[in-house]
Amino acid sequence: MNELREAAAPAGTDLLDERSRELADHCAAMAGRLRAIGMRLDQDPDVITEFLHEPEVRFPVQGMLPPEYRSVGEFPARLVEASSTVLGQVVATEQVSYGDPNVLLASPGPSLSGGAVxxxxxxxxxxxxxxxxxxxxxxxxxxxxxxxxxxxxxxxxxxxxxxxxxxxxxxxxxxxxxxxxxxxxxxxxxxxxxxxxxxxxxxxxxxxxxxxxxxxxxxxxxxxxxxxxxxxxxxxxxxxxxxxxxxxxxRGLYGATYILYRFRPGIAAMAIGCAQAACDYLVTHRPTLPRRDRHRLDSVLDRIAAVRHRTYAVARDIDAGVVDVAGIGAVKARAARVAEDATRLVAELLGPACLIEHPWVEKTYRDVRAFDLMEGTTNLHAMSVFQRLLRDRAAPQPVTERAVDGAARH
Missing domain, CATH: 2.40.110.10 (Butyryl-CoA Dehydrogenase, subunit A, domain 2)
Known part of the structure; x- marks a missing residue:
């Protein structure tokens, strides 16, 4: 599975500092192992229990835990700390999802409920x-x-x-x-x-x-x-x-909205990781494409880079105490759309028997359709953007209890 990363030099990462890049590289090295586990999870999600001792499965959960509950010494502290920010979670989630997002979703751990707590x-x-x-x-x-x-x-x-x-x-x-x-x-x-x-x-x-x-x-x-x-x-x-x-x-409403805004970029990251993986799979299995098809692939890759850049920017803003509710929803919706388009294009260019001959493509083709429904459907996020434009609230609001309360009422 080493070839998984050979074609993957993601564009749109200029917003990352040195520690975030190191985190991305660390998680990218897990991709091959996670992809193999993901194929088994598609058949039986309960087999995740067989892999809980694997560092590739254990590491992504560490950043979701408060510092006092992390596995001290098991992983580099600087990388765990980096993965605890919203930007770090996005970076790690994208690279893990390049391997397989099912591993992250199937694993025990805090998930969204931990954020609420x-x-x-x-x-x-x-x-x-x-x-x-x-x-x-x-x-x-x-x-x-x-x-x-x-x-x-x-x-x-x-x-x-x-x-x-x-x-x-x-x-x-x-x-x-x-x-x-x-x-x-x-x-x-x-x-x-x-x-x-x-x-x-x-x-x-x-x-x-x-x-x-x-x-x-x-x-x-x-x-x-x-x-x-x-x-x-x-x-x-x-x-x-x-x-x-x-x-x-x-209390309750504040917690729900606050957590959803912080975790929604992670869904975008999952979609971006899957979209990039699909395109790289195509390049690996069809390195030479007709000019027209190459242009179509390049267009999808440009869209992936653009939405990655915006997702990183949104995540960095949240870490800085700024939430743009409509912008968060927009990157999630765009990422879900480009993931669907990427898998559709890959299936077409690999040929009519692709979904039979390439089991991973068939699974990923099914998986990415879930992202449109997770953390709010695309039509709801489009409505949020439209309402924001109508209210002429282009400037992001600070992430304070008052700002989150106001967003929730809308």
Whole structure:
């Protein structure tokens, strides 16, 4: 698999400093191994348990953990620290996804729920959550999306009501939740009271009575284990309500929007990694192309470089305390589109039997179609850009609690 990286000298990386480039090189070296694992995950996502000891699988999770919970000495500290920023997560995710994004999605670890815990939890909640993740391999979930409302955080129908003997009762259904049916721990967003500030986020152990989860059939990106979750009078203790020490405007809704903005560039990075990998695969297997086809490939490569540059810029801005909500959505939508176009072009130029003769291309062709749906569909992000233009808010806003609250209301 060494040839995987021979053609990959990604353009659009001028925004990276020396440490970020070193991180990119470190993750790029994992691509061959991750691609082989990804092919197996497509057949059975549960085989990830066979590879949890592999450094290629363990490293990408380290940057998602708070410093005190990382595996000290197992990986270079400077690279783990670099991967903990939004830009670092984007760089690492792109290179890992060049190998296979299913490995990252199938692996145990904090995922989006860890971001919610870091944003909202008190010290005891943080210790319980991250302590459990580091004591044994633990899959987690982030349950926001609902069957009838999608990921509209202000329209949730899952309820949190007072229990007769104290504490709370959780009732409702969540849908399209990554790793939900096989997770041991997760964060559920629910409604305690009317209005946007009536949203709460609660920690949930999936062994709780009344919880059930089922896997949904998936055409691609099967490592994500997309699931439907049901809650029927699930007991939630007071200490499991995240951010109870905060005012209502700084709790559930704030956590949902803040985390989505920070993690959305990572979905763009996954799409970019897959798109670049597809183009490089084509060059490896058809090094000589007719001039017209070469121009078509170059056009896609230029688009990949452009969206990579914008994704890095958006990530760097978030690290600097600036969030451009419409811009974040725009790069995610553009990355998803170019990944689809890249795999479509590769399949065409490799010939009519390509999806049979090249199993990796067939799998990637299926996988990248998921990115349009993850973290908001393209039409929603296009609407966000349009609304931003109408409001003439071209200048990015600081990432403060007030800015995130204002974005959530829109």
């Amino acid at each position: 870091q944003a909202l939890a008190d010290e005891q909640q943080r210790k319980r959550y991250f302590g459990r993740l580091t004591s044994s391999p633990t899959h987690t979930f982030f349950a926001l999306t609902e069957p009838g409302k999608g990921s509209a955080a202000t329209e949730l129908e899952t309820t949190l009501t007072p229990a007769p003997g104290g504490g709370w009762l959780l009732n409702g259904v969540k849908c399209y939740i990554g790793n939900g049916a096989r997770a041991q721990l997760g964060v559920v967003f629910c409604r305690r009271a009317p209005g946007p500030w009536g949203i709460e986020a609660v920690l949930l152990d999936t062994s709780a009575p009344g919880f059930s989860g089922e896997l949904l059939p998936s055409v691609g990106l099967r490592g994500a284990r997309i699931s439907r979750l049901r809650f029927q009078d699930v007991t939630v203790a007071d200490e499991d309500v995240l951010g109870a020490q905060r005012s209502p405007s700084r």
